[in-house]
Amino acid sequence: MDLELKQVEQRLPMLFEKNRLASFKSWKFNDRSKCSAKKLAEAGFYYAGTPDEPDGVQCFLCNKALDGWEKEDNPWDEHISHSKNCEFAKLRLPEAKLTTDRFLQFCLEMVLVQSKNYVTKVVESNKKEFSQKYTAKKKTLNGIRKK
Numbered sequence: 001m002d003l004e005l006k007q008v009e010q011r012l013p014m015l016f017e018k019n020r021l022a023s024f025k026s027w028k029f030n031d032r033s034k035c036s037a038k039k040l041a042e043a044g045f046y047y048a049g050t051p052d053e054p055d056g057v058q059c060f061l062c063n064k065a066l067d068g069w070e071k072e073d074n075p076w077d078e079h080i081s082h083s084k085n086c087e088f089a090k091l092r093l094p095e096a097k098l099t100t101d102r103f104l105q106f107c108l109e110m111v112l113v114q115s116k117n118y119v120t121k122v123v124e125s126n127k128k129e130f131s132q133k134y135t136a137k138k139k140t141l142n143g144i145r146k147k
């Protein structure tokens with residue numbers, strides 16, 4: 001499988017809030033905190049910690065990676081202030097409040113963002129194929145007309 005598709009395969013489940021929440025095996029703040037795993041998952045983040053950044057998280061849509069969380073941080077506020085163009089952060093709605101249309105839009109956008117180069121490749125090769133077929137058809141048609 002193409003490397004980019006592999007990434008899509010890994011990230012796609014993170015579209016769902018419950019999978020984002022499940023990615024936090026343990027978290028430094030409890031559920032009553034403003035910055036709980038639940039609140040982070042709601043705001044679009046899944047766990048992406050490393051030994052250097054053990055509290056690293058990443059947005060499923062814009063891929064913004066953030067760490068250094070403090071107990072009083074509001075995940076939605078941090079999200080929009082570090083990623084102004086993220087459609088999910090702009091909307092600021094938990095999954096349960098999203099319409100199906102919106103949700104599917106995010107789903108498509110996510111696949112496009114994660115596999116941008118792959119999608120471009122597919123579109124380019126389709127274009128080439130189309131123009132070859134078109135040229136072949138045109139030749140056939142010209143041949144018919146000449147008869």
Ligand SMILES: [Zn+2]
Nearest residue numbers: 059061062086
């Ligand atoms: Zn985002």
